[in-house]
Amino acid sequence: MIRSRTARASGALTLAALSLVAAGCDHNQGLPADKPAASAAPLPIPLTTKTSTTPPAKPAVDYTRLLIQDRDISEPNETYTAQSPIINPDGRPGAEVLLVNQNQTKAINVLLVGLPNPADGPSALGEAVANLAKTMTGTAPQPSPVGTGGTVVTGTSLDGKKSVTVLLFTEGGTLARIEFDGVAGQPVAPVFVTDVGQKQAIALRVGQPA
Structure with missing residues (x-):
């Protein structure tokens, strides 16, 4: 009897774990069918692409x-x-x-x-x-x-x-x-x-x- 309960509990845990993995892999889960998934936030655009020409400071000499x-x-x-x-x-x-x-x-x-x-x-x-x-x-x-x-x-x-x-x-x-x-x-x-x-x-x- 104990072995049977343990087997059923183990099976339930396995199914639950698989469900969580599937949910983690499906980025659209839980969204209405008529609404697209939210896209990732766009990367910030740099204000300027000008390369600095200032030479690095020389290390102090001992x-x-x-x-x-x-x-x-x-x-x-x-x-x-x-x-x-x-x-x-x-x-x-x-x-x-x-x-x-x-x-x-x-x-x-x-x-x-x-x-x-x-x-x-x-x-x-x-x-x-x-x-x-x-x-x-x-x-x-x-x-x-x-x-x-x-x-x-x-x-x-x-x-x-x-x-x-x-x-x-x-x-x-x-x-x-x-x-x-x-x-x-x-x-x-x-x-x-x-x-x-x-x-x-x-x-x-x-x-x-x-």
């Missing part, structure tokens, strides 16, 4: 990754340690780091400034050279083989307490300024300036986005 490392500084009997780099100094795209020797008698300050356009390099470089007179007294600017437009100025700080040599150049869309400070009357060797500058130029050349 200039701290492009700074020369203290392990790259090679000078006899000297070991330099880098302090924490500064991101976007003075609110400008770029980075800055100070490297100091073990006796704290020499320092190398590296400043990278991102340019809006690589074509701005010559004017930015000329302005940077002109601004050196505000912080040091020195010789006339001399050419350097480093980067593009490499320029070196050697002299002393305005108070005369330290020797100062500044190397300026551009690489791609970046202006680089490397200042070497030391004991007054003992300017840094030109070959050392070139070596540090070339290593920084390579870091920029390899690391800058295309």
Whole structure:
């Protein structure tokens, strides 16, 4: 008796399930014969088909990754340690780091400034050279083989307490300024300036986005 009821219940459930499936497949079920089935809502028509020509914004460059490392500084009997780099100094795209020797008698300050356009390099470089007179007294600017437009100025700080040599150049869309400070009357060797500058130029050349 129980088996018979179970069989009838199972049959009823099966018929009900088939009825639901059939109803789900028949989109017109339940509509009067003289009325057509409702059609799908039309897709919205775009107001314009004009293609935007605005180029995508370039991702921000992390200039701290492009700074020369203290392990790259090679000078006899000297070991330099880098302090924490500064991101976007003075609110400008770029980075800055100070490297100091073990006796704290020499320092190398590296400043990278991102340019809006690589074509701005010559004017930015000329302005940077002109601004050196505000912080040091020195010789006339001399050419350097480093980067593009490499320029070196050697002299002393305005108070005369330290020797100062500044190397300026551009690489791609970046202006680089490397200042070497030391004991007054003992300017840094030109070959050392070139070596540090070339290593920084390579870091920029390899690391800058295309």
